[in-house]
Amino acid sequence: MKIENSLTLPQLPEAPSPTGLQFSVATEEDFDEIMAMSQDIYGGLDYLPTRYTTWLQESNRTVILARKQGKVIALESVCVIDDGETMLVEGLRVAPQERGKGVAGHLLRFCSQLVKSKNPEVKVTRLTRDDQLGPKDFQKYRLITKQGILLVRFRAEDLKLRLTELVPDEELNCSSSSSSSSSPQPPPPVCLDPIAIHHLYLTTDLMRGVLPNATIVQDWQPFKPLPSNMAILLKKEIDWMVNDVTTPTMASLCTFPFRVPIGDDWYYLNIDMFGKDLALARQQFLCHLRRHTASLKGHVMCQMFLDPPLWKPMADFCRQTLQVELVKEYTEQCVVESDVM
Ligand SMILES: CC(C)(COP(=O)(O)OP(=O)(O)OC[C@H]1O[C@@H](n2cnc3c(N)ncnc32)[C@H](O)[C@@H]1OP(=O)(O)O)[C@@H](O)C(=O)NCCC(=O)NCCS
Numbered sequence: 001m002k003i004e005n006s007l008t009l010p011q012l013p014e015a016p017s018p019t020g021l022q023f024s025v026a027t028e029e030d031f032d033e034i035m036a037m038s039q040d041i042y043g044g045l046d047y048l049p050t051r052y053t054t055w056l057q058e059s060n061r062t063v064i065l066a067r068k069q070g071k072v073i074a075l076e077s078v079c080v081i082d083d084g085e086t087m088l089v090e091g092l093r094v095a096p097q098e099r100g101k102g103v104a105g106h107l108l109r110f111c112s113q114l115v116k117s118k119n120p121e122v123k124v125t126r127l128t129r130d131d132q133l134g135p136k137d138f139q140k141y142r143l144i145t146k147q148g149i150l151l152v153r154f155r156a157e158d159l160k161l162r163l164t165e166l167v168p169d170e171e172l173n174c175s176s177s178s179s180s181s182s183s184p185q186p187p188p189p190v191c192l193d194p195i196a197i198h199h200l201y202l203t204t205d206l207m208r209g210v211l212p213n214a215t216i217v218q219d220w221q222p223f224k225p226l227p228s229n230m231a232i233l234l235k236k237e238i239d240w241m242v243n244d245v246t247t248p249t250m251a252s253l254c255t256f257p258f259r260v261p262i263g264d265d266w267y268y269l270n271i272d273m274f275g276k277d278l279a280l281a282r283q284q285f286l287c288h289l290r291r292h293t294a295s296l297k298g299h300v301m302c303q304m305f306l307d308p309p310l311w312k313p314m315a316d317f318c319r320q321t322l323q324v325e326l327v328k329e330y331t332e333q334c335v336v337e338s339d340v341m
Helices: 028-036 048-057 103-118 135-140 156-166 194-203 227-234 278-293 308-322
Strands: 022-025 061-068 071-081 086-094 124-129 142-155 216-218 221-223 238-242 250-255 266-275 299-306 331-339
Touching: 028 048, 028 071, 048 061, 061 103, 071 103, 071 221, 071 227, 086 103, 086 221, 124 221, 142 156, 142 308, 156 278, 156 299, 156 308, 194 227, 216 227, 216 266, 221 227, 238 278, 250 278, 266 278, 278 299, 278 308, 299 308
Parallel strands: 086 124, 266 299
Antiparallel strands: 022 061, 061 071, 071 086, 124 331, 142 299, 142 331, 216 221, 238 250, 250 266
């Protein structure tokens, strides 16, 4: 195993690598080569082009490349979260012509050794997968939680008109505190400011029953509700919503729309929904959509992650009421964990 860039990578024991891979820390200059091998990733919904520069600047993250004969053939990012206990693996990809040869396995093991050598307190690896996991995977991983994935697409301008009819104006600028209402409809959802987020997620136990296995899964990243993680989350552009600040039963986190490589003027919207109430989930979904389609022009791929039993009725609602196109049938997002040796 040849290790490049010894200034930033600690000296790990040299081990023979049958694949002849060289590992290095990714830099700005590698961007084009990484994009060239990422053409087919996530059906065009790759977040890496948007996130790459930020990732390189994050102090708790390392982006590692594997090269073969000098050419980039794989990437993985590792991020230390949960007060230093968890190594989060993200962005894993291997160039199409190099798949099925064990490259991902080598890279995962290298990154694990690297993180452990720099952060001996790391105990577990966590990752989020949306492929079908089999018995072999569950010998390796513990399941932390799973969410159904609902992927729909629409033109922002078309949906905007429909949403104006479906979402009352008073719900558009959802208040930062609960409003009392005498109508039979549930009161409008509440948008949380950083103080309210901090209070609700960190100083009370109110979200424990709402979050799946006490985990905030935001845009594929699983976080334990801890102050150190909240500092990471609060730096991101996210809308945080709950149905009620005193007795929350439904909560959601929505990214601001960002461009994805599927085509020009294509945006991605990621909504993580926690809780089991369909009416409240629908209400928050509509509210997020209306907030973000107000000024957007172009196509939107909207991916919502929700409690599996809510998938079917939410998919019916999307097709019949919103008249948006369902991109794929039911798939799952699994957050899994294994011990770091
Ligand atoms: C998934 C992918 C990275 C696998 O790469 P590969 O080099 O063909 O995989 P390998 O030949 O090393 O064999 C699979 C190994 O990778 C692991 N693996 C496969 N898919 C994985 C995933 N999505 N996340 C983490 N590990 C994965 C397997 O558990 C196995 O590990 P093991 O050696 O400890 O048993 C590759 O097919 C790819 O780039 N796909 C497109 C991008 C993608 O879907 N990435 C996953 C993001 S969740």
